[in-house]
Amino acid sequence: NAGVTQTPKFRILKIGQSMTLQCTQDMNHNYMYWYRQDPGMGLKLIYYSVGAGITDKGEVPNGYNVSRSTTEDFPLRLELAAPSQTSVYFCASSATTREFFGPGTRLTVL
Amino acid sequence: KQEVTQIPAALSVPEGENLVLNCSFTDSAIYNLQWFRQDPGKGLTSLLLIQSSQREQTSGRLNASLDKSSGRSTLYIAASQPGDSATYLCALAYSGAGSYQLTFGKGTKLSVIP
Numbered sequence: 137n138a139g140v141t142q143t144p145k146f147r148i149l150k151i152g153q154s155m156t157l158q159c160t161q162d163m164n165h166n167y168m169y170w171y172r173q174d175p176g177m178g179l180k181l182i183y184y185s186v187g188a189g190i191t192d193k194g195e196v197p198n199g200y201n202v203s204r205s206t207t208e209d210f211p212l213r214l215e216l217a218a219p220s221q222t223s224v225y226f227c228a229s230s231a232t233t234r235e236f237f238g239p240g241t242r243l244t245v246l
Numbered sequence: 247k248q249e250v251t252q253i254p255a256a257l258s259v260p261e262g263e264n265l266v267l268n269c270s271f272t273d274s275a276i277y278n279l280q281w282f283r284q285d286p287g288k289g290l291t292s293l294l295l296i297q298s299s300q301r302e303q304t305s306g307r308l309n310a311s312l313d314k315s316s317g318r319s320t321l322y323i324a325a326s327q328p329g330d331s332a333t334y335l336c337a338l339a340y341s342g343a344g345s346y347q348l349t350f351g352k353g354t355k356l357s358v359i360p
Binding site for chain 2: 140169176177178179180181184194226228233234235236237238239240
């Protein structure tokens with residue numbers, strides 16, 4: 137039981153490049169979330185999903201897209217990377233109210 | 247909009263001391279409140295979850311309380327140890343954003359000195 141896994145752990149992008157952050161959970165949780173954490177700040181919700189095929193925007197969705205074709209996977213897509221998207225990205229999942237977090241992806245956009 | 251504030255931003259204590267971390271929030275219509283621990287370069291680990299109808303939760307040396315009327319929660323750590331050094335975040339779900347969306351504070355960075 138691996139919990140929530142994220143790949144890659146680190147990535148450097150150039151402005152305008154695109155990439156997908158991968159997130160997989162093996163706990164059969166319906167709810168999945170993407171957060172970003174900037175230095176010295178709390179986490180802010182980007183997108184979330186309440187089940188396969190259903191996604192919705194969080195507090196800071198601009199510049200990102202998500203999809204949820206299976207219960208296990210919830211990838212986050214950056215289409216045109218900008219320096220403002222430099223951050224640490226966390227994926228989480230939950231069955232009810234307690235969320236389980238992945239180890240994070242540290243992204244730098246130069 | 248819900249605002250979650252954690253004071254102090256950083257705290258340094260000698261080993262063995264009891265300590266209290268504070269979390270305040272502006273909208274009392276919450277579903278639940280969680281305390282998380284975050285180690286450097288790591289993800290978050292949920293420590294305690296208090297439902298809206300509860301006043302406190304305990305796990306080992308940790309005790310979290312919730313007072314919705316005053317918009318406050320505290321995390322009490324007894325007999326602190328160097329291994330408790332980490333950043334502690336409080337987060338809550340409230341009616342204005344949906345029961346499964348968490349709003350986080352900025353955290354308190356705790357250092358326990360041997």
